[in-house]
Amino acid sequence: MTQGSRIKIAKRVAQELSDGDTVNLGVGIPTLIPDYLGDKKVDLQSENGLLGMGPTPDDENINMDLISASKHPITMEIGASIFDSSDSFVMIRGGHIDVAVLGALQVDQFGEIANWAIPGKDILGVGGAMDLVAGARRIIIASTHQAKDGKPKLVEKLTFPTSGNGRADMLVTEHAVFQFSAKGTELIEKLSDLSLEELQKITGATFTCRFIDK
Amino acid sequence: MSKLIKRTELSNLIKDGDTLLVGGFGLSGTPFTLIDELAKLDKKKLTVISNNLGEKDKGLGILLHTGCLKKAVGSYFTSNRDAVNEWSKGNLEIELVPQGTLAERIRCGGAGIAGFYTKTAAGTKLAEGKEERVFDGETYILEKAIKGDVSLIKALKADTKGNLVYDHTGRNFNPVMATAGKIVIAEVQEIVEAGELSPYEITTPHVYVDYLVMSNYVKVGGRYVDAGKQN
Numbered sequence: 006m007t008q009g010s011r012i013k014i015a016k017r018v019a020q021e022l023s024d025g026d027t028v029n030l031g032v033g034i035p036t037l038i039p040d041y042l043g044d045k046k047v048d049l050q051s052e053n054g055l056l057g058m059g060p061t062p063d064d065e066n067i068n069m070d071l072i073s074a075s076k077h078p079i080t081m082e083i084g085a086s087i088f089d090s091s092d093s094f095v096m097i098r099g100g101h102i103d104v105a106v107l108g109a110l111q112v113d114q115f116g117e118i119a120n121w122a123i124p125g126k127d128i129l130g131v132g133g134a135m136d137l138v139a140g141a142r143r144i145i146i147a148s149t150h151q152a153k154d155g156k157p158k159l160v161e162k163l164t165f166p167t168s169g170n171g172r173a174d175m176l177v178t179e180h181a182v183f184q185f186s187a188k189g190t191e192l193i194e195k196l197s198d199l200s201l202e203e204l205q206k207i208t209g210a211t212f213t214c215r216f217i218d219k
Numbered sequence: 220m221s222k223l224i225k226r227t228e229l230s231n232l233i234k235d236g237d238t239l240l241v242g243g244f245g246l247s248g249t250p251f252t253l254i255d256e257l258a259k260l261d262k263k264k265l266t267v268i269s270n271n272l273g274e275k276d277k278g279l280g281i282l283l284h285t286g287c288l289k290k291a292v293g294s295y296f297t298s299n300r301d302a303v304n305e306w307s308k309g310n311l312e313i314e315l316v317p318q319g320t321l322a323e324r325i326r327c328g329g330a331g332i333a334g335f336y337t338k339t340a341a342g343t344k345l346a347e348g349k350e351e352r353v354f355d356g357e358t359y360i361l362e363k364a365i366k367g368d369v370s371l372i373k374a375l376k377a378d379t380k381g382n383l384v385y386d387h388t389g390r391n392f393n394p395v396m397a398t399a400g401k402i403v404i405a406e407v408q409e410i411v412e413a414g415e416l417s418p419y420e421i422t423t424p425h426v427y428v429d430y431l432v433m434s435n436y437v438k439v440g441g442r443y444v445d446a447g448k449q450n
Contacts, residue, residue: 051388052318052319053244053245053247053388053391054244054388054390054391055387055388064440065440066441067440067441067442068386068387068438068441069246069247069438069441069442069443070247070248070375070386070387070388070389071247071386071387071388071389072244072245072247072388076244076245076246076247076298078441081387087385087387087388087390088390089322089390089391089392089393089394089395089422090244090270090318090319090321090322090391090392090395091322091323091325091326091394091395093319093322094318094319094320094322094323097319098319098323098337098338098339122344127297127303127306127307128315128344129295129296129297129302129303129306129313129315130294130295130296130297130298130315131294131295131315131316131317131318131345132294132295132317132318133294133317133318133319134317135317135320135339135340135343135345136317136318136319136320136339139337139338139339139340139341140319140338140339166343166344167342167343168343169338169339169340169341169342169343170338170341170342170357170358171338
């Protein structure tokens with residue numbers, strides 16, 4: 006997975022965000038998104054207790070009591086607010102976050118998400134993943150099309166442990182944008198030169214398509 | 220300053236088998252001085268409730284070397300390899316709780332509420348053994364309140380009455396933990412006279428705080444370093 010592909014995914018997700026949205030960004034590719042928002046202003050929520058997260062500070066302005074959920078030093082935007090962990094999850098669980106952009110280990114054809122545990126490995130970390138899946142109004146998965154071992158991330162049925170009953174609305178990979186509904190997966194945009202057949206070959210669930218491939 | 224005590228009094232306030240609520244997210248808002256003192260004491264079978272067990276050899280991470288821990292309850296332990304190792308050797312029990320559920324369980328513990336139904340984790344491995352109930356067509360699970368014997372929290376400043384203000388996102392779990400411990404000890408950088416903190420900035424009212432301990436740490440370049448103080 007090249008940095009170019011990661012940036013391509015981040016840029017495409019950035020298009021989905023609207024001016025004024027309150028957004029929670031997961032670790033990995035989602036953290037690249039703020040660089041590609043252009044003129045749009047979104048309020049970033051960090052689940053350790055900040056609304057209005059700004060970029061990384063200069064070395065001389067680091068405060069280890071002002072950090073992101075990934076535990077990196079951050080700054081505050083104008084109009085930022087700080088609150089405790091319980092209030093932070095009122096915001097998340099209570100449906101006050103417009104969009105959560107999350108990474109995933111797997112997503113099924115209806116948008117069910119597995120993003121916290123790998124079978125057979127120690128299950129010792131969940132963080133805020135399940136709260137976000139349960140509570141965010143809209144969930145966009147930003148992920149590579151395939152895992153490092155080449156297996157597709159989009160699958161018919163999850164084989165990794167589920168993150169809950171919440172569903173992703175959209176999956177953006179370096180090859181395509183998929184939309185989920187109760188009917189299943191729809192391809193709404195291709196982002197690479199792969200033909201539909203080639204794309205289907207590296208995808209673990211069947212999808213419908215509004216447009217015809219040339 | 221009747222609430223101010225020496226850190227060495229911790230040994231009389233914590234008993235073997237106690238459940239401790241310890242503030243902090245990663246290392247921010249962590250009561251380093253209280254943890255250092257706890258590591259020196261020969262306490263056994265403690266349960267620590269905290270989002271993480273610090274980092275390797277930092278914050279709560281140092282307690283993994285002293286044999287005082289029986290169990291840890293939190294949302295994210297994978298960032299400290301020592302915690303993972305102790306757990307795989309069978310030396311440490313771990314209860315994994317989603318971060319928001321952890322915060323709300325502690326809030327309920329301090330608020331006189333026995334439990335609550337949440338959508339978070341419904342249908343997952345972390346819901347196994349928990350009561351499920353459907354409200355308005357959606358499945359929720361029952362989560363029970365958490366209370367502690369002793370809360371060890373970290374604030375930026377206290378006044379002499381024990382009112383607390385916090386440093387940025389160092390706030391995190393500290394205010395809810397201040398409400399949910401039978402004994403609440405706050406480590407602070409500074410104590411000012413009552414009246415010097417604005418009522419608008421006080422985040423934890425003094426009613427929750429039993430004791431204050433001055434921090435042995437100072438911030439240098441934004442990072443906490445042990446200043447070798449003997450508070």
